[in-house]
Amino acid sequence: MQEPLAFRMRPKSIAEIVGQQHLVGPNKIIARMVKAKMLSSMILYGPPGTGKTSIASAIAGSTKYAFRQLNASIDSKKQLQIVAEEAKMSGTVVLLLDEIHRLDKAKQDFLLPLLESGQIILVGATTENPYMSINPAIRSRTQIFEVYPLQPADIKKALQQALTNEKRGLGKYHVNLAEDALTFLATTTSGDLRSALNGLELAVKSTSPDETGTIKISLATVEESLQQKRLVADKDGDSHYDTISAFQKSIRGSDTDAALHYLARLLVAGDLKTVIRRLLICAYEDIGLANPTACQHAVLACQVAEKVGLPEARIPLADAIIELCLSPKSNSGITAIDAALKDVNSGHSGQIPAKLKDAHYQGAKALRHGLDYRYPHDYDNDWVAQQYLPDQLLGIHYYQPKTNSKYEIGLKQTYEQLSKLQNTKNNEDANG
Known part of the structure; x- marks a missing residue:
């Protein structure tokens, strides 16, 4: 059985890498590193299909070193021992080593001395943020590099090379790929070259040639053949947390269109629970006393x-997000409580004044x-x-009112008036 196109087109050298x-x-x-043949172990992290395996393969090809591939979650310590013997x-x-964030302690302990001696050049691949998911012992012996979703121009270049x-590649098939079909492949796979290549291969191999022997691939053919694209906010992936972060920051920054875009990503991923939780947090953290309504x-x-569920849930959520x-x-609310917590x-903190202590007991x-x-x-x-x-906190002001809305301006005036009266009373008490 022939390997998939994405596997066959894997770069053999650094110069062949796209993106x-x-x-x-x-x-x-x-x-x-490759030019100087001074390779060090590394961790590559980023979304699927962005070139982590390609980089490892190209490093091996450019340096003429043997290249082996294992998966930390399914391959045993015995497989690692075989690579070590080689x-x-x-x-x-x-x-x-794919899914390096799943590396258990026994495999890790076996690998560490091999990395230090340079016998094995480890290229760990992960979709998870290594600073959160990978053991510090491994991190300290590797360089960490982030890889990014490929740009449409990069994917187009790789698809044309495959053709x-x-x-x-697919050169022997005499393919005529429509320009709009090429653009669709390059732009709807979310920077995932593997998906684009495999979608192209399916389209070519499932289409009969015309009388001239040419296989004509239209936009409709690609749409039918393209595998379901990876969700840009995969609930189990590192990008999910980036999307959540961008969602709240867009609301905080008053960018309605960006906030709706990130809402759409989260809803496509089916994560209604996270949207609701983050929206409630954002409302009280970032809008708060400026607009309690x-x-x-x-x-x-x-x-x-919560009651209606998806897809209808998108409607009230969109309304709320636009208003926020x-x-x-x-x-001012979160700033005040954080100052008090500090x-x-x-x-x-000091002692609670005696007059405020519980008096409901003998x-x-x-x-x-x-x-x-x-x-x-x-x-x-x-x-x-x-x-x-408490005495040692007299005069402290945790709440620092903003003046961004009429409501909080009113709060500010009341707060300052009461504080002034309270300070006068405190001074009188202090002076006897």
Whole structure:
């Protein structure tokens, strides 16, 4: 059985790699390593189909080292031992280890001395952020490089190479690929070259040649043949967390169109739960006291979305997101509580004033707990000046009001008025 086109077109040298020029372009880090034959182990992380395997294969091909490929989650320590024996007998081996974030401790302990001696040049491949998912012992012995989804121009170049390569590609089939079909392949696979190549191969091999022996591939043929594209917000992938981050930052930055775009990515991935959680957090973290009504609307929209489910949930969510994006913003609430938490966590808290302590038990009076407490509802406007903060925190102001909305301007005025009255009372008490 013939290998898939994406496998056959795997680069044999650094010069054949499409994309990732920040790593393999002239005078870039991996190109320099290969030129100097001073290879170091590395971890490549990024979405599927972006060239991690290709880079490892090209490194081996350019340096004439043996190339072996294993998977950390399914291949055993015995397979690693076989590669180690080969390296011992014939020299350096370039080992591509897929899903390196799943490497268990036994395999890791076996690999570490081989990496340090240089017998094995490890190229770890992962879709997960290595700083979060890979053991520090491995990270400390590797260089970490991020690979990015390929640009449409890169994918077009690779597809055209596959169409003309007679030995490894589809050159012998005499393919006439319509320009709009080529563009579709290059732009709808989310930077995944493997998907684009395999979709092209299926289209070619499932289409009969015309009377001249030419296989004509139209846009409709490609649409039928292209495998389901990888979700750009795969719920189990590292890009999922990047999408969530971009989603909230777009709302915070008042970019309605960007926020809706990232919402669409998350909904295509089917992750309604994350959308709802993040939207509620964003409403109170980033809009907060500037527009409490918008926060309430967001809560209601999320409740409706949970009840109706997808696809209808997209409607209330979109309404809420548009309102949040276009609302005035204030982070005064989260800033205030974080400042208070910082004091508490650092031990800067002090004793609760005796008048505020619980007095609902026998003996409280003897401890003077609750004595001299003034019940605010017994006074005009349901307020009376008295000390609430511990002595060592008197005068502190965690809440720093914003002036981005009429609502918070009103809060600011009340806060400053009450603070002034409270400070006067505190000063009077302090002076006896």
